[in-house]
Amino acid sequence: MEKTLHTYMPQLVNVEEAAATLKGVAAVTPLMHSFTYSNKFNANVLLKREDLQQVRSYKIRGAYNKISSLTKEEKKRGVVCASAGNHAQGVALSCKKLGIEGTIFMPAPTPKQKVEQVAMFGGSAIKIELVGDTFDDSYDAAKKACEKQQKVFVHPFDDEKVIEGQGTVGLEIIRQTEKPIDYVFVAIGGGGLASGLSSVFAQLSPRTKIIGVEPDGAPSMKTSLENGEVVTLHNIEKFVDGAAVQRVGEKTFEICKKYLHDMITVPEGKVCQTILDLYNKDAVVVEPAGALTLSALDQYADQIEGKNVVCIVSGSNNDITRTAEIKERALLFANLKHYFIVRFPQRAGALKEFVAEILGPDDDITYFEYSKKHSRENGPAVVGVELKSKEDLKPLIARMKAHNFYGDYLNDKPDLFQFLV
DSSP: OOOOTTTOOOOHHHHHHHHHHHTTTSOOOOEEEOHHHHHHHTSEEEEEEGGGSTTSBTHHHHHHHHHHTSOHHHHHHOEEEEOSSHHHHHHHHHHHHHTOOEEEEEOTTSOHHHHHHHHHHHGGGEEEEEOSSSHHHHHHHHHHHHHHHTOEEOOSSSSHHHHHHHTHHHHHHHHHOSSOOOEEEEEOSSSHHHHHHHHHHHHHOTTSEEEEEEETTOOHHHHHHHHTSOOOOSSOOOSSGGGOOSSOOHHHHHHHHHHOSEEEEEOHHHHHHHHHHHHHHHOOOOOGGGGHHHHTGGGGHHHHTTSEEEEEEOBOOOOGGGHHHHHHHHHHHTTOEEEEEEEEESSTTHHHHIIIIISOTTOEEEEEEEOOOSOOSEEEEEEEEEOSSGGGHHHHHHHHHHTTOEEEEOTTOHHHHHHHO
């Protein structure tokens, strides 16, 4: 008899079966000691390096476990999925390895690099359909194709076999350490990884506290848990694309509600700083979702001191063209990057005066846009300034006002900021 929606809880035997299925397909990724974060938090911080999978994320686990479980007739008809990222790559590689025809729907604006990665992993086994402007458009198209062609839809998270496949991450962690684990921090998008992992720990290491982490701009699981039911977020910040969903799964919600110890969010700017720190200090390349768990440790600094802590590094599919944006967001979060409307007097030497007398010795102009299209005494310019210390902001504004250069501060005016910068 089929399990009902609200009573499904992953069983250890099913996760162990998934581990056997994935042998030779998904790598048993290392559980690595982090000197940087262990020293910072006076704890034993371990990184579960799912970014080292062949498809550079844990998604191969759930996708392969699901697709390999299909009947001969279902495999013959083929599978369909909708994804703009890691799930698509997991499905593509699974189709190639199992010799199953797959159709992958992706939004038309998906970066070329991601489309090429999916095509590389799937080869001739898959067909890519670029449909619509958003994930929801692609999802709707994929579901219609399933109904029309009688193919199996491989859900990115709200599926029992997918959840059990992702649960093998938890199984590996427990087998890779002899010491009891006090905390596990896991990123949550739709909740598949958190559901599978937390279920394993509930059965094998119930004293371990599982902490779910979402980006501030897409708190779909946190909002749902606070409301006691699955809630759809109509507006989300999509920067942390691997963990930014408008609605979590019904199955994953029930599991997380039962097994998560806490559900927290972190600012996108903090995530960006973590990405830069991991690259500069540890030569580790991660995508925004892969940096979520380490970004959350500050909030638990007192609790994790002297403890054994595991952070899941969930993926590394980061586009190098995003580096400038990542640095910008990190500086804005640290209050080191500030944008102003500066009103320059319409006289010779005004810019020189601004640079020599208004800016501090360590301040740097990183953005400047000016156009004189009027005959007023003061001409406005949008100026971006990077500071060495956040304490330098108030003196800078004071000097601008004292010399009549100050027009407006843009950082706390998001609509105007997005329009002008």
